Every structure is written in C-alpha cells, then in structure tokens.
Amino acid sequence: MAGKNIAQKILARAAGKEAVATGEYLIVRSKLPVTSEGDYLSRGPIQVMESGAKKVFNPKLIKIVVGHAGAGGGKTIGEARRKIRRWAEAVGVPRENILDLGQQGVEHIVAGEQCWVLPGELYFSVTDGHTTALGALGGFTVPLSYESGAYLVKGVSWVQVPEVARFTLTGKAKEGVYVRDIYEYILGQIGVTGTPNQVILWDGDYVAGLDMDARFTLCANALFSSAWTAIIEPDQVTLDYVRTHTKEPFDPLYGDADAEYSQHRSFDVSAIEPQIVPPPERTHVRLLSAYEGMKITKGHIGACTNGRMADMRVAGKILRGHKVHPDVMLNITPGSVAIYRQCLTEGTLEVFVDAGVFLPAPCCGQCASGTTTPLGDDDVCLSSGTCNYPGRMGSDKAEIYLASPATIAASAVTGCVTDPRKFL
Structure with a gap:
C-alpha cells in the first residue's frame, strides 16, 4: 500500500x-x-x-x-x-x-x-x-x-x-x-x-x-x-x-x-528570466524582454502576493537615490501595520517618500478594484497584484501587466518596462 x-x-x-x-x-x-x-x-x-x-x-x-x-x-x-x-x-x-x-x-x-x-x-x-x-x-x-x-x-x-x-x-x-x-x-x-x-x-x-x-x-x-x-x-x-x-x-x-x-x-529555475503577464489572460506569461521599453503610467507594489517586507526591501534598494518618473504614479502599499512599522524602522519609508512614491495605509489597495488609486481609461499599469483582467483596478479600458516588485520599481524610475537587473 x-x-x-x-x-x-x-x-x-x-x-x-x-x-x-x-x-x-x-x-x-x-x-x-x-x-x-x-x-x-x-x-x-x-x-x-x-x-x-x-x-x-x-x-x-x-x-x-x-x-x-x-x-x-x-x-x-x-x-x-x-x-x-x-x-x-x-x-x-x-x-x-x-x-x-x-x-x-x-x-x-x-x-x-x-x-x-x-x-x-x-x-x-x-x-x-x-x-x-x-x-x-x-x-x-x-x-x-x-x-x-x-x-x-x-x-x-x-x-x-x-x-x-x-x-x-x-x-x-x-x-x-x-x-x-x-x-x-x-x-x-x-x-x-x-x-x-x-x-x-x-x-x-x-x-x-x-x-x-x-x-x-x-x-x-x-x-x-x-x-x-x-x-x-x-x-x-x-x-x-x-x-x-x-x-x-x-x-x-x-x-x-x-x-x-x-x-x-x-523545474530548473536557473534558466528562468524575468517574466511579465500582459492583459487580459492570467496565464499568458511572457518574457519581460519582449515588452522592454513599453511606456507605463502607473505602478503598484503590494497585495497578498507581494506586500511583504522582502518586497519592500527590494523596491527600496532600487529606488534609493532615484525619483519616480514624472509620467508615472507609483503606489507602494505595505501589507500590514507590522510591515509598515518595519519600513519606518529600516528607513525604507524615507526612501519611498524621497523617490515620490504614494504610500497608502496597509491594505490590499490598488489590487482590490483600485480602491486607493483607480486606473483611468488610458492608464497602463505594472502591478504585483493578483489579476490583470479588464476593470480589476478601475477602468475596463486600462491595461494591467503583472510583474515582480523589482521590475515595477525599476520601470517606475525609467517610465517604461525595464529589466530590474540594470539597477542591481
């Protein structure tokens, strides 16, 4: 048996x-x-x-x-x-x-x-x-x-x-x-x-x-x-x-x-490159390199998938000494009060503020129907949230692409989809 x-x-x-x-x-x-x-x-x-x-x-x-x-x-x-x-x-x-x-x-x-x-x-x-x-x-x-x-x-x-x-x-x-x-x-x-x-x-x-x-x-x-x-x-x-x-x-x-x-x-992870999930299908995953240079207007780091302290740290590492691109609004939402407090203790919040990041109180935030920063008709958002279907974060005419927090932070600085390894 x-x-x-x-x-x-x-x-x-x-x-x-x-x-x-x-x-x-x-x-x-x-x-x-x-x-x-x-x-x-x-x-x-x-x-x-x-x-x-x-x-x-x-x-x-x-x-x-x-x-x-x-x-x-x-x-x-x-x-x-x-x-x-x-x-x-x-x-x-x-x-x-x-x-x-x-x-x-x-x-x-x-x-x-x-x-x-x-x-x-x-x-x-x-x-x-x-x-x-x-x-x-x-x-x-x-x-x-x-x-x-x-x-x-x-x-x-x-x-x-x-x-x-x-x-x-x-x-x-x-x-x-x-x-x-x-x-x-x-x-x-x-x-x-x-x-x-x-x-x-x-x-x-x-x-x-x-x-x-x-x-x-x-x-x-x-x-x-x-x-x-x-x-x-x-x-x-x-x-x-x-x-x-x-x-x-x-x-x-x-x-x-x-x-x-x-x-x-x-699966041998050593051969895997940075990934991106374009709309509207959740499982149509592509190489990030295929979308490098595409302009974005919004960025979102947070949610149950990537709102943890490790995600805050990698975003802070990339954003330190940089400013969010003037054509981009970057929303970083720590996943809990404990994580928010740890960001404060480690100086990560200061990095975010200096970079020009929008910082809501801990919650699901933009991933939950765009309740903190809803997307408009022409927005192109790079998000660490869970879903990329039309209307998930506001307008059903907006586009949502899913990626890692590192990719989102790097792209928010350049104003377009960017391989995070250029900042590491």
Missing part, C-alpha cells in the same frame, strides 16, 4: 480518522481561527444573517480583517463595514478579533504574521482564494464558499480529499529573478487547467532556500492553475518562524517517502 501525502494526513487529523484516501468525502473540524472580510459582506456572514441564526459555533475563533478597500471605497464600503461590525457584536465576536483600519492589513499577510495557521492543521477562510498563501506554513488552507454560513454556525464542514500535484524546483535563480518570476513562468507552462481541484506541493532545493516571505508568495496564486490550495512541508525555516510568531503548540505533519501524486514535475 502506498504511503500518504501531507494533504491526506492533515485532512485525516481534521476528520478524526487514522487514514483517508483520495476522493473520500469527510466531515472535518478545525481548531484554528476562521477569518472573514471586514470591507465587504462576504458569503459566510450574509448566509448567517439571512438564515436568522443568532449564534455561531465559537465567536472567539472568528477573526474579521478590514483590509481590502483600505481608506477608499465610498459609502457602500462604509455601510458594509458597519453592518458586519454590528453582526460580529451581536454574535459575540470579541472586539480584539476585529482588526480595523490602522490595526490591520491584508488578511492573508496578517494571518501569516500572527500564525493563525499552524503546521499540520486545517484552516478555513470565508473570504477569497488567496488564502492559499498560508499553505507556506505547512497547513491545509482553503477558502469556504457556499458552505461558509453553515460552518460559522456549526463549526464543521465537508471536504473531498483532493489529488496532490508535486512540483519540484531545483537550481539557483539568476540575480534579479525573484520568486514571483519563477511562479509566473511555471503558471505559463502548466496553464489554467494545470492542477484542476488539486493541491500543489512545492518542494526542491530552490524552495528550501527561500525565506518565509518568498514562500508565501509562491503559494498565494494557486487558484490560477485551478488548484484548490498549495502547501510547503514544514522545515526548520518554517518551524523557527512559527515559534517566533506564536506560543500556540503545534504538531507538524509530513508526507511519506512513498506517497503517490497525481503528477510530479521538475
């Missing part, structure tokens, strides 16, 4: 079973917090309100993060925030579990900083698909959908044990080629149906050499190849990170050496 992979082991633990098989349906529980959006009325709270339920399974485990719209969004967002706050108070969610503006950031970044996800455990969110970023902590992290309300009331949900696709990354990346470039290259190779309803397991010596910020980025966009989530088995880097960010006990799990996978592909 073949061994079990890490996804099977985590779901078996959550179901209270000794072992489970791919395709098996389970009723599962999670001992971890469940997070909900605080800017928009996400499906879970709406379903609870509409059902007339007066109680939730454990109000102390519900976390509400005001992070998508930031300070923008207008009256509709303001009313939604008040409504979800009244609901949270009515069902007994502790005040300290509601992270409001000035106390928060991007939900998936805050959850990683505070280790709401623990190695070896199942974690639910009732917000969006980028919950998968937290799989970097060695947990099984998934968003709930139409069953969100039932979970908030009952504290249980069902899952079908998924297949696992194993992607092994080897080699050393070239200077100026970052984990965002690596991910986009692989997405371009496997396509939108590369991992249908599967879990992506990232491993290999390249992954082992990544810090936690890079691992979160690698896992954040699993949904674009139709995966359910992504995961990295915990190693010493993971364990050290978790132990310094929480006092909660945990028991990591690991796949067996003879575990079976739906597919196993290897």
